[in-house]
Amino acid sequence: DTEVTQTPKHLVMGMTNKKSLKCEQHMGHRAMYWYKQKAKKPPELMFVYSYEKLSINESVPSRFSPECPNSSLLNLHLHALQPEDSALYLCASSPTLAQNYNEQFFGPGTRLTVL
Amino acid sequence: AQSVAQPEDQVNVAEGNPLTVKCTYSVSGNPYLFWYVQYPNRGLQFLLKYITGDNLVKGSYGFEAEFNKSQTSFHLKKPSALVSDSALYFCAVRDMGQAGTALIFGKGTTLSVSS
Numbered sequence: 682d683t684e685v686t687q688t689p690k691h692l693v694m695g696m697t698n699k700k701s702l703k704c705e706q707h708m709g710h711r712a713m714y715w716y717k718q719k720a721k722k723p724p725e726l727m728f729v730y731s732y733e734k735l736s737i738n739e740s741v742p743s744r745f746s747p748e749c750p751n752s753s754l755l756n757l758h759l760h761a762l763q764p765e766d767s768a769l770y771l772c773a774s775s776p777t778l779a780q781n782y783n784e785q786f787f788g789p790g791t792r793l794t795v796l
Numbered sequence: 797a798q799s800v801a802q803p804e805d806q807v808n809v810a811e812g813n814p815l816t817v818k819c820t821y822s823v824s825g826n827p828y829l830f831w832y833v834q835y836p837n838r839g840l841q842f843l844l845k846y847i848t849g850d851n852l853v854k855g856s857y858g859f860e861a862e863f864n865k866s867q868t869s870f871h872l873k874k875p876s877a878l879v880s881d882s883a884l885y886f887c888a889v890r891d892m893g894q895a896g897t898a899l900i901f902g903k904g905t906t907l908s909v910s911s
Contacts, residue, residue: 685839723886723901724840737898771839781890782828782847785899787839 685788687772693794696762702791704755704772712736712778713755714785715747716771724771730755731778762795769793798823800889802902809877810910817872817905819887826892829870830899831861834884843885846870857881877909 685706694700704713711732716724729737730749744766746758755772769792773785799822809815821827828847832840844855851863861872870887887902 687839721884721904721906723904726898729898731896736896739898769837773840779895781892781895781897782845784830784842784845785840786842787832789839790837792837 685772685774685786687770687788687791689791690789691792691794693796694759694762695796696764698762699758699760701759702757702770702772702793704757704788705753706774706786707753708774708776708786709752710774710776710786711752712775713749714773714775715755715757716773717766718769718771718790720769728757729778736778759793762793764795767793767795798889798891798894798897798900800887800900800902802885802887802905804905805903806906806908808908808910811879812876815874815877815881815907815909817885817887817907819870819872819902820868821870821887821889822868823889823891825894827870828890828892829861829863830888830890831855831859831870831872832886832888834886834904836883840886843872877907879909879911882907882909 688703713730715727718724727741728747733749748756769790771790772788775783775785801820830845831843846863854860
């Protein structure tokens with residue numbers, strides 16, 4: 682199984698809602714990533730987990746809260762978002778964070794709209 | 797600091813003609829270089845990478861890229877373009893000597909292949 686899955690595909694939420702994005706992979710990868718992507722722009726790294734520990738946090742606002750419950754699963758909890766947070770949220774995984782030569786495998790993304 | 801430049805926002809080519817999407821990079825050490833493709837409303841798909849060795853790298857869907865150390869370039873090429881190649885292409889780099897760092901993306905180049 683060489684796939685990264687993400688749910689839901691689409692999410693519309695109000696600024697006072699709490700929601701979560703889910704990402705799963707069964708490739709045995711120990712590095713997992715959250716990216717935010719605006720239309721026709723490159724992905725912007727948000728968080729990286731390595732062996733279920735948060736390794737990189739790119740100064741993301743606290744209204745985004747990542748969680749890595751186990752080696753296959755990555756969540757992104759959302760609370761009190763702003764309209765400018767509307768974007769495609771991409772999850773990715775790679776065998777390890779330290780091995781820079783490995784490519785990342787991306788999921789299809791969750792299209793988030795904040796009203 | 798690491799960086800990637802994709803000098804063209806858009807490349808237009810007729811079906812059957814060769815295509816080139818340009819990428820130049822800057823790293824303090826030696827680079828690992830990657831190309832990804834993104835179709836509308838999808839995640840990124842890995843095309844190919846340069847780690848070491850042969851400067852000409854072959855990848856998925858008939859794409860190839862040539863690593864040129866003196867020109868710090870890693871241009872993506874295909875001998876005969878297909879309409880289905882129309883998509884957004886990202887070049888990315890990691891510094892070989894800096895384990896555990898983020899993947900740095902270029903701004904992206906939109907490839908449009910006309911029939």
